[in-house]
Amino acid sequence: MDFKSRIEGIVPDEVLNNISGRFDVVGDIAVLSLPDCAKAYADCIAGAVCDSRKNIRTVLNKRSLVSGDFRTFCFDVICGSGTETVHREYGFSYNVDLRDSFFTGRLASERMRVTSLVTGGESVFVPFAGVGPFAVPAAKRGAYVIAMELNREACGYMRKNMNLNSVCGSMDVICGDVCCCGSLFGSVTGSLSDSGSSFGCLFDRIIAPAPYGMDDVIPVLSGILKKDGHLHFYSFRPENQVGDFIDYAKGCGFIVEGYSACGNVAPGILRWVFDMRKL
Numbered sequence: 001m002d003f004k005s006r007i008e009g010i011v012p013d014e015v016l017n018n019i020s021g022r023f024d025v026v027g028d029i030a031v032l033s034l035p036d037c038a039k040a041y042a043d044c045i046a047g048a049v050c051d052s053r054k055n056i057r058t059v060l061n062k063r064s065l066v067s068g069d070f071r072t073f074c075f076d077v078i079c080g081s082g083t084e085t086v087h088r089e090y091g092f093s094y095n096v097d098l099r100d101s102f103f104t105g106r107l108a109s110e111r112m113r114v115t116s117l118v119t120g121g122e123s124v125f126v127p128f129a130g131v132g133p134f135a136v137p138a139a140k141r142g143a144y145v146i147a148m149e150l151n152r153e154a155c156g157y158m159r160k161n162m163n164l165n166s167v168c169g170s171m172d173v174i175c176g177d178v179c180c181c182g183s184l185f186g187s188v189t190g191s192l193s194d195s196g197s198s199f200g201c202l203f204d205r206i207i208a209p210a211p212y213g214m215d216d217v218i219p220v221l222s223g224i225l226k227k228d229g230h231l232h233f234y235s236f237r238p239e240n241q242v243g244d245f246i247d248y249a250k251g252c253g254f255i256v257e258g259y260s261a262c263g264n265v266a267p268g269i270l271r272w273v274f275d276m277r278k279l
Contacts, residue, residue, distance in 0.1 A: 020033065026103055029057070043078065084098075085097075094157075095160045095164065100151070100157075103133070122142075123203045124138045125147075127208050127210070132173075134209055140167055158173050203224055204229050205229060221233075225278050231277075232274070232275055255276065
């Protein structure tokens with residue numbers, strides 16, 4: 001029985017009809033997006049969610065869309081004690097505090113798809129890395145990974161996740177602005193070489209789960225990617241603008257070898273992944 005069926009007759013129909021039957025799950029936390037008309041029934045709704053999924057210990061309600069440089073949400077805790085959890089997917093575990101760091105479980109299969117393309121010995125750069133759900137699996141496949149994230153809290157959790165998933169020897173974390181990465185890699189590569197890393201300034205592969213409106217970072221990423229290297233770039237747009245992105249990528253020196261939608265994020269707006277190769 002889904003959670004909406006459990007509150008029929010308790011929550012008025014005119015309110016129930018405005019409540020989505022879907023919610024996100026991160027670890028043992030359920031994340032709802034309740035309309036204003038449903039907030040008076042939040043405790044009842046949270047109880048129904050917990051009854052429908054026995055692994056749920058905390059229920060949050062989003063009070064805002066993702067915002068700011070760190071892509072964080074504002075939450076109300078409806079039931080439970082906090083916003084920190086351990087999320088598990090495809091054999092990996094990720095510590096995350098949803099108040100401090102962006103994370104969605106909806107990209108689990110896409111994360112596994114793209115990281116399965118990584119081969120041992122590759123050098124991989126993951127900008128906008130969050131708490132590491134793209135970087136950690138790439139490192140586990142035998143690549144050497146540099147992950148960059150602007151949010152210091154997320155970087156702290158990413159370092160914990162390196163330990164938790166036993167990839168400390170093949171992954172480094174940089175807290176910094178991706179837009180400045182082109183000027184950073186001279187000194188970074190030198191320090192990595194001192195600790196045993198053997199690759200140069202240019203990467204074999206870049207996996208870029210970029211936030212909304214960051215398409216203009218592609219020329220920066222091109223500057224640190226090898227010829228014939230692969231860029232997996234995530235962008236937000238309506239379907240009728242996919243062709244515009246492909247033209248833009250071509251102008252930046254890439255050929256788009258494949259693309260697919262990987263989730264709706266707003267009415268008419270989809271998240272797309274573009275698998276590209278540098279010419």
